[in-house]
Amino acid sequence: MPTWITALASAFDFAAPLALLLLPLPLAARLIPPERQGGSGALRVPPSLVGGAEHAESIAARGRRRLWLVGTLWAALVVALAGPRLVLPATALPASAREIVLALDLSGSMERKDFSLDGETVSRLAAVKRVGAEFIRRRAGDRIGLVEFADQAYVAAAPTFDTATVARTLEEATIGLVGRSTGIGDGLGLALKRLAPAQVAAADGAGPPPSRDKVVVLLSDGANNAGQTAPKDVAALAKDLGVRVYTIALGxxxxxxxxxxxxxxVDVETLRAMAETSGGRAFRVKTTDDLENVANAIDELEGGRAKAPPLPLRRDLWPWPAALAFLCACGLLATRRRI
Incomplete structure (x- = not known):
């Protein structure tokens, strides 16, 4: 078989291919012999008597057209019922079982301009936005979330596979929405709550062992001076839940x-103790280059992504044969009115 025929055949499939078995059903019906007893009451009229009324168009020719319309109508309906689909090419995407939540400090000190980007002095937050958004976009295949904290903590983006949206959310982060202090403990606590709500029961022995594929990346440039929880206590909870915490001390x-x-x-010692308690790692960042190196290091530590089998993308084509069947039905109605 020629290659182009094979390629063309592989570009289409049917959602319900068994429906195509209905195609010969009208032919099978014609094989049933007509009823011979009783008569149908029809009156046979010689064609010569009605020839003038047909205006040079024979009844036989009109009957053949109607037969073609009926046949096309039936075939189109059956094909539409089978659900023809166009198979589109798809590429394999990276996939992993990891869930990562970024916990970002949005205290007032993040406005300090002691970092550089493209040769210009910028605020700490601007540098974090640039490097953090690039890190998030590289993690396609992971579920990524974003928690922002200051006086209070809130979920800016729930964990999702839509990494592009989470990256845009980070780029739109603004200081002052949740205060200007630094509640590190509350920020980590909320990240744990959104990251692994089902793991609490597991930590109490009421469920399966916790997963080691859940990670919090916490970045702060200050010391804990707000909130209701102690950072080290929350780090101990992260260990019980099986969540690794990477801390980044910025400044x-x-x-x-x-x-x-x-x-x-920045309180480097507290951030280091949090990371060690949870089984993660602590990083020290003083420049934009340091921040980029840390992002690359975490990316490597949380690697292990593989190409998932590509899922075929299909586009439904059944509306086209359905539309053809509708046109054939309209043609049959128009022919019937003329008769």
Whole structure:
């Protein structure tokens, strides 16, 4: 068989191919012998008596046209019922079983301009938006969510496979919507709640063991000074739930090295303890290059994505034979009125 015929045949399929077995049904009906007893009451009229009334168009020719219309109508209906579909080419997408929630500090100190992008000095938040959005877009195949915290914490984007939407949400983050303080414990707690709501029962021994494919990436440039929960206690809960926590301490100065006693410097020790408690890793970021390196490191640590089998995309074609059947029905009605 020629290659082009094989390619053409593989480009189409049917949702219900067994419906095509109905195609010869009218032919089978014609094989049934007519009833010979009793008569139908029809009157046979010689064609010569009605020839003038047909205006040079024979009854036999009109009957053949109606027969073609009926046959086409039946075939179109059966094909539409079979559900013809066009098979479109599809590419394999990366897939994994990971769920990642980014917990982002939106305190007032994130407005400080001590990072650089494209040769210009920018705020910490601007650098995080650029690098974080690129990281999210690279994680196609994962379920990604975004939690933002300051005085309070809220879910900016629930975990979803739509990484492009989550990246846009991060790029639209604004300081001041939830205060200007730093509630690290509440931010991590809300991330755990949205990331693994079904894991609480498992941690209490009432369900299956927790998954090790759930991750929180928490970024902060300050110390916990708001909220109702202690960061280290929430990190212990993350360990019980089987959730790894990667912490990113952002800013050039930390609490352990603060000769000028500046306010709102990052608490590196607490963030490191949170990561170690949960089984994750702590990262220190002082420049935009550091931030990009950390994003690449987490991307490698949470790799393991493989190409999922491509799912064929199909476009329904049944409206076309259905429309043809409708036109044939209209043609039959028009021919009947003329008779």
């Amino acid at each position: 050039p100065i930390d609490m352990a090295d603060n000769p000028n006693n500046e306010q709102d410097v």
